Amino acid sequence: MSDNELVNQQFPVKVEQPGGSGNIFARVFDELTAFCRSRSLFILHYCTGCGAIELPPAMTSRFDMERLGISPMVSPRQADILLITGYVSVKTLKRVILTYEQMGSPKYVIGICSCTVNGGMYWQSYATAKKLNDYMPVDLYIAGCMPRPEAVITGLRQLMENIRRGEANGWQDYYQRYDHYLGHQQRLFGETWQTPTDVIAEAKHYGLFSNETLGEHTKLLQQHQKPLEALEMRLGLDSKDKVEP
């Protein structure tokens, strides 16, 4: 028995499969949920790169995303898709990961533009994160510099189709192979990198804990991880914060 199987026995990996259960009503219900999930997508657009400029035409009267049930949302808690439009710098990537971890599962990531695929024209830049799917599970790439709204819509339709068939499972990968993603994150942000979200506990909660959830990188995380503290609230400026005239 390989290591992998051994751990899988200890921590059974529950992967949702539409139509997998024997109960006919449960299956109908699963199919209905999968269908509704695919037909109602709230996007959170993290528009930092130049590719973002193709989203307004895709949303407004020319192409009208709402026909497909896709509407923009403004808070990660409400969103299903994280849309990353273009290059992400190292600084931005931290925020992108924070945002991604706050979204409710099932969640999907779409990388728009060549820059998210391989760095695009920023290939040799020191400040740009080149391959987005090293740091978070990308369900779909829409390549192009920049992709036209038709391409964006086609990509979204492809994602809808994948969701309906139960194939867009990138978010499960994030929990199952957290160590892998965390390793890449630590490579960029340093060893003390931590997010407020307890991904490992969440993985256990979903039953997605696997032998690659923990590893050398999560060990490093656990060494320095501090529990989240409430921000201190103060009125007025302390003497040390006072701005010198």
Next chain:
Amino acid sequence: MHWAELIAELVLMPLVAFIVGLFMVLMMRKIAAKLQRRVGPPVLQPLYDIVKLFGKKTQTSHGLLHDFGIVMAVGGYVAAETLLPVPGMNGIAEKGGMITLLYLTMIPSLGLALGVGQCANPNGSIGISRALTAMLAYDIPFVIVIAGVAMHFGTTNLVDVVAQQQAGGFESWGAVQMPLLALAGLFALQGMLGKQPFEIYVAPAEIATGPMVEMGGKFLGGLFVMQCFQLYTASVLYVTLFLGGGENWITFLAKSFAVLVVPMSLAFLFPRYRTEDMLAMLWKWPVILGLIGLVFVTN
């Protein structure tokens, strides 16, 4: 009334309200789309959204009050539906009346305030403080309107109000008898539904949808359900007070949908007001209109 019939009505009335409310949400989104020269969402889109939100795997709760706030928000409206007479069903409308209804429509905002308070998100707190200020703004003209209607018909019983209007025909409709109060009511409706220019507590670009900012999954689903009820309650109340209620389901639905077209179409003509401007506007114009309207009220 037989008790079994009453129970059936108490279950049916919120259910009907929810289904009609789904179509009202659809109409709202379709009107928005048409005004922006888009096609708009498919017919079942509001339902897809709600099923998807309840089917989410992560339900981030910030504590007991957060859960409870949503229950209050939806529950307040569910209770309000049983007080609104619709064709063939009166529920407990005869026992409640306008004053109880007025109280029940405030519960959702208060519930939301409780729930959002526990999220401890600054955007949510700003949103909810704006929502309560907005309530302060539209409730003054709203109460004047309710008082005027009650004085005119000599009762606070909604079933009586509908019966009197239907007995006298079109000339005895509230809107014909008290046009100024009806106009003030439309003002208050715009504020109550939180439509532009009074959209201060949603404000997606500025406070990230305010009270909704920390809501995902079933919490947001609950708010979507609440929105259906909210549109239904506001329009049916207006129809009951001013447009003669419903003789049958066809005219009733036609009237309720027609009432909502006004705030929804106006919404896209205006930008958003600031909170204090909203207060000034709602306390000035509809209140003046309502007070003048009160002078002309006779019974």
